[in-house]
Amino acid sequence: MDLARNVWRRSLFVYKSSLQASLRNGSTGNTSNVAEVAVFSRDGDSGLAITDAGDTKPKDDLVFNALGATDELSSYIGLAREFACDGKVEHPYVDKLKRVQMILFDLSHAISKSIPGKTKPFENKHTKDLEEWILEYSNQLPPPEDYIIPGGGKACASLHVARTICRRAERSVTPLVRDGALDREAQTYLNRLSDFLLTISRIAAKCDERTENIYIPRAEVTEQK
Incomplete structure (x- = not known):
């Protein structure tokens, strides 16, 4: 359960961070990055x-x-x-x-x-x-x-x-x-x-x-x- 929660939280953090960055870019006129947000982590590669x-x-x-x-x-x-x-x-x-x-x-x-x-x-x-x-x-x-x-x-x-x-x-x-x-x-x-x-x-x-x-x-x- 802890493992599942940690993976979820880590993925959510990556998603939020990427989304915030995309939204910042979008505010300057570049809105296409919002659709390019990827949810992934490199743990386990x-x-x-x-x-x-x-x-x-x-x-x-x-x-x-x-x-x-x-x-x-x-x-x-x-x-x-x-x-x-x-x-x-x-x-x-x-x-x-x-x-x-x-x-x-x-x-x-x-x-x-x-x-x-x-x-x-x-x-x-x-x-x-x-x-x-x-x-x-x-x-x-x-x-x-x-x-x-x-x-x-x-x-x-x-x-x-x-x-x-x-x-x-x-x-x-x-x-x-x-x-x-x-x-x-x-x-x-x-x-x-x-x-x-x-x-x-x-x-x-x-x-x-x-x-x-x-x-x-x-x-x-x-x-x-």
């Missing part, structure tokens, strides 16, 4: 970055791989929320997805502060919430087929993508858990989150009145012909 724990690590370090996967997951969940809001029927899980994004932000903070042998607790309440939500929505659905092929509308398909990214995020935190740098509950949460995303992808298809795509073995297709 060397391929290194600093974690919240104060360690300088290469950008392909386990910590940054986990941070990147978690950030990507949150971003795609945000896209899935937008697709859900575009539907003709209200999708009941939208607020829950926003809650998940908040927890993923907390998880990113924990990852960035992770130090081997100094594990900080991650609340199991979050996992229990997911389990309750899964049961709630599962009761509204028919039993799942063995193999569901991603599809069934934009909201449904985007949740399937989020589910696969969640699996990658889970894999990326596993080494940190194994090294004692991250609470195992964080890994459990991501494992349960992928189940939740699968469940609500089915809810999304139902809300949008789309048919789920089910894998049919080739032998069965031939027999039907």
Whole structure:
């Protein structure tokens, strides 16, 4: 969290400084510079970055791989929320997805502060919430087929993508858990989150009145012909 805030503040400072300079130039008749303001910093150009724990690590370090996967997951969940809001029927899980994004932000903070042998607790309440939500929505659905092929509308398909990214995020935190740098509950949460995303992808298809795509073995297709 501190790392994210520092990057934001630094970028904001660069933006404000550049904007002020452009506006000063604009006051003398040169207004074109206002449109040329760039928001960037050169930190990290060397391929290194600093974690919240104060360690300088290469950008392909386990910590940054986990941070990147978690950030990507949150971003795609945000896209899935937008697709859900575009539907003709209200999708009941939208607020829950926003809650998940908040927890993923907390998880990113924990990852960035992770130090081997100094594990900080991650609340199991979050996992229990997911389990309750899964049961709630599962009761509204028919039993799942063995193999569901991603599809069934934009909201449904985007949740399937989020589910696969969640699996990658889970894999990326596993080494940190194994090294004692991250609470195992964080890994459990991501494992349960992928189940939740699968469940609500089915809810999304139902809300949008789309048919789920089910894998049919080739032998069965031939027999039907």
